[in-house]
Amino acid sequence: MNTYGTILVADDNAAILTAMKYLLADAFDQVLTTAQPDDIVKLMAQQPIDMVLLDMNFSSGVNSGQEGIFWLRAIKKRHPDVPVVLLTAYADIALAVKGLKNGASDFITKPWDNDDLLRKLKDVLDVQHEIVSLDEVEKEHIRRTIDRCHGNLSQAAELLGITRQTLYNKMKRL
Amino acid sequence: MNTYGTILVADDNAAILTAMKYLLADAFDQVLTTAQPDDIVKLMAQQPIDMVLLDMNFSSGVNSGQEGIFWLRAIKKRHPDVPVVLLTAYADIALAVKGLKNGASDFITKPWDNDDLLRKLKDVLDVQHEIVSLDEVEKEHIRRTIDRCHGNLSQAAELLGITRQTLYNKMKRL
DNA sequence: AAACAGGTGTCTAACAATTAGACAATCTGC
DNA sequence: GCAGATTGTCTAATTGTTAGACACCTGTTT
Numbered sequence: 001m002n003t004y005g006t007i008l009v010a011d012d013n014a015a016i017l018t019a020m021k022y023l024l025a026d027a028f029d030q031v032l033t034t035a036q037p038d039d040i041v042k043l044m045a046q047q048p049i050d051m052v053l054l055d056m057n058f059s060s061g062v063n064s065g066q067e068g069i070f071w072l073r074a075i076k077k078r079h080p081d082v083p084v085v086l087l088t089a090y091a092d093i094a095l096a097v098k099g100l101k102n103g104a105s106d107f108i109t110k111p112w113d114n115d116d117l118l119r120k121l122k123d124v125l126d127v128q129h130e131i132v133s134l135d136e137v138e139k140e141h142i143r144r145t146i147d148r149c150h151g152n153l154s155q156a157a158e159l160l161g162i163t164r165q166t167l168y169n170k171m172k173r174l
Numbered sequence: 175m176n177t178y179g180t181i182l183v184a185d186d187n188a189a190i191l192t193a194m195k196y197l198l199a200d201a202f203d204q205v206l207t208t209a210q211p212d213d214i215v216k217l218m219a220q221q222p223i224d225m226v227l228l229d230m231n232f233s234s235g236v237n238s239g240q241e242g243i244f245w246l247r248a249i250k251k252r253h254p255d256v257p258v259v260l261l262t263a264y265a266d267i268a269l270a271v272k273g274l275k276n277g278a279s280d281f282i283t284k285p286w287d288n289d290d291l292l293r294k295l296k297d298v299l300d301v302q303h304e305i306v307s308l309d310e311v312e313k314e315h316i317r318r319t320i321d322r323c324h325g326n327l328s329q330a331a332e333l334l335g336i337t338r339q340t341l342y343n344k345m346k347r348l
Numbered sequence: 349a350a351a352c353a354g355g356t357g358t359c360t361a362a363c364a365a366t367t368a369g370a371c372a373a374t375c376t377g378c
Numbered sequence: 379g380c381a382g383a384t385t386g387t388c389t390a391a392t393t394g395t396t397a398g399a400c401a402c403c404t405g406t407t408t
Contacts, residue, residue: 133335
């Protein structure tokens with residue numbers, strides 16, 4: 001597998017879109033670009049997108065990154081599993097933290113290093129979690145809930161919305 | 175509820191530990207401090223800790239933050255659900271991203287604003303305490319898996335480790 | 349010391365969910 | 379148009395879940 005599927009690049013600067021098209025052409029099957037953030041969700045509804053590279057400063061006069069956070073949320077709301085990598089000209093720690101808390105996979109500052117950017121995008125797609133069985137998810141959530149209840153099984157069962165006996169059974173089987 | 179439990183502050187600067195003791199005394203039941211990172215896991219094994227505030231630059235000559243990442247990983251490995259907030263003197267975006275990717279809840283730069291820091295710690299603990307029923311976790315995981323299979327229910331059921339009929343039933347009930 | 353409250357481990361019997369297996373109908377790629 | 383995969387639906391056997399109950403243990407209150 002030497003291709004990483006379809007990537008969508010959203011930036012209001014046409015020059016950056018062109019640069020990205022060339023930079024990403026080798027690694028990705030298809031490189032879509034748009035200068036209009038409204039198109040992101042539309043495009044994602046029309047065809048499967050494997051990754052989004054999103055500029056944080058769409059409204060040209062605004063550099064708070066709030067615009068980018070808004071579109072990030074819009075993407076994550078509909079497609080929580082599609083990784084979004086953020087791109088910004090302003091190296092702002094608070095913005096990076098906010099972006100990651102809202103589900104972004106990485107945060108890259110302009111000007112970027114081509115090799116570094118490619119490596120980061122590939123890393124994100126490589127690490128993208130494999131699908132786990134329902135049982136494993138259940139087991140993990142039970143483990144964490146019991147941990148949070150400091151070992152109190154009655155309380156854990158109540159929080160989990162199951163009976164204490166069912167919790168016993170699940171613990172035995174898992 | 176005007177108390178947020180026990181917080182552990184780890185920083186090799188004694189002055190900062192003292193400052194934190196005073197700053198956090200009102201909001202937290204108990205404020206533990208240590209200048210030795212080895213003590214963090216030891217203390218957490220001895221008593222329940224609700225939150226860790228971790229300095230990123232323990233080895234005084236080193237400012238890469240690698241030391242902090244190491245201890246963050248050590249904490250998260252044993253206690254994945256205990257929130258860890260990072261503290262650093264060097265506003266480094268790459269370090270902040272790495273910290274959050276390794277499970278940190280927030281990232282604060284020195285010098286900090288007292289009110290801002292308190293608010294961030296409280297925010298972390300407020301969202302932390304949300305408890306999710308097993309059904310909701312199940313529902314969410316099913317939704318995501320079906321999404322990833324592009325709507326192919328047979329494939330989704332197989333990945334989830336359940337039968338197609340069971341998947342139908344769960345979709346109806348949830 | 350006795351009463352109490354909360355948690356544990358275990359059991360039963362009714363009920364609900366899951367399973368394998370089957371079937372025709374529909375969708376999809378070639 | 380055809381073959382393979384997917385869907386929607388069904389049955390009967392198996393398994394899991396539930397409410398309720400019981401004795402037991404541990405700390406706390408009276």
